[in-house]
């Protein structure tokens with residue numbers, strides 16, 4: 001049987017987790033809650049609803065298979081990074097709201113770890129934290145500024161720590177290290193194992209999962225597919241990078257591609273030269289995002305942005321492959337770790353993530369229509385989607401909790417511009433970040449263009 005998952009994660013997931021769990025929706029049915037999208041957001045929502053209200057009839061409608069989207073493809077950084085900076089949250093909702101959001105993100109990573117252990121899921125979790133290397137003077141300055149911001153918001157060295165060059169190299173022996181940052185609030189996971197374990201659990205507890213069932217419309221009280229519909233008073237949109245394909249939601253989130261590669265398993269001697277002994281996730285502090293993890297089978301899974309945004313928010317399987325971006329990723333990786341120059345790249349893949357116009361994730365429920373949503377996580381949805389699912393469960397069950405009082409609940413981002421402005425703006429942003437890194441290497445000064453662009457986004 002062909003794999004229902006992609007690339008490295010498909011090849012390393014147990015066969016029992018890599019087969020369909022649901023059938024196609026082929027009639028008209030009813031439920032108490034219908035969730036569109038079988039990724040982390042949809043399934044954590046189902047999971048938390050079941051925990052709190054086991055008798056609720058929860059139905060999930062998934063276009064392909066649970067885990068087909070970003071949840072089955074990502075870099076496996078389960079981090080406490082909320083996709084809006086503390087100053088940005090504070091400007092809109094106040095300092096206390098920013099602090100509460102961040103503290104909750106810390107608790108979220110711990111809660112996911114506890115859940116994995118309690119459920120007995122085998123997802124290759126390693127709570128080794130994250131190390132972020134500063135490899136140029138500008139990056140070092142950025143690290144110091146980040147620490148100043150953390151301290152200003154009351155987060156101490158137990159949460160975010162400035163590392164010397166030696167301390168950084170002890171964890172991550174990359175080239176040119178001048179210093180770095182470390183946070184314990186991050187866990188490496190195998191993303192596809194997590195989503196398929198979660199889906200299996202949710203189905204075993206009684207949720208109905210329809211796979212191979214793309215929703216063609218999502219309106220108050222009803223979700224329709226070409227072969228059947230689900231009527232329910234609560235309709236949850238959990239489609240993230242695919243949201244633009246849903247009628248009425250074309251300009252809510254832009255799909256931006258993140259691409260990844262994986263090396264063959266590396267020898268113990270090679271790992272002695274690279275580090276990551278605790279399977280810390282890693283990055284450096286350049287402008288254009290890169291991210292990596294040491295997998296449980298001793299490969300490097302490494303990814304980054306840089307792929308173009310496609311006109312009209314279009315999403316196609318061929319966009320998952322972009323040889324130029326893979327070449328750039330590989331060049332970056334061997335620049336970090338020259339010791340792997342002759343190692344093989346065994347897998348390349350990618351997928352769309354969802355970016356709101358103000359880069360501010362949100363979740364919420366409109367009580368008048370029964371329409372709920374969670375998303376816009378940019379590249380930080382592994383942790384945030386758990387919080388989104390738990391919060392949606394509280395909102396749907398009409399419970400007022402600390403979670404439902406957080407700043408991102410019912411936050412509204414304005415819609416993206418129509419084309420061609422969306423295409424021009426998004427690709428300009430991606431190019432600005434790449435150009436900014438080159439300029440910083442050349443001038444040894446922070447890029448003014450990158451700062452200007454960040455300001456445009458309100459970060």
Ligand SMILES: Cc1cc2nc3c(=O)[nH]c(=O)nc-3n(C[C@H](O)[C@H](O)[C@H](O)COP(=O)(O)OP(=O)(O)OC[C@H]3O[C@@H](n4cnc5c(N)ncnc54)[C@H](O)[C@@H]3O)c2cc1C
Nearest residue numbers: 037039040041063069070071074075077215242380381382
């Ligand atoms: C390559 C890559 C690397 C990433 N790395 C990280 C990382 O290391 N750490 C991190 O925190 N985040 C990372 N992210 C982002 C993270 O994976 C996502 O934010 C998160 O998985 C979003 O989960 P979701 O359930 O909201 O969306 P998805 O997992 O995308 O799920 C949406 C689901 O909706 C389904 N769907 C779409 N349209 C329809 C329809 N019409 N009807 C029914 N179903 C539909 C899709 O098939 C899909 O299964 C990465 C993303 C990518 C692409």
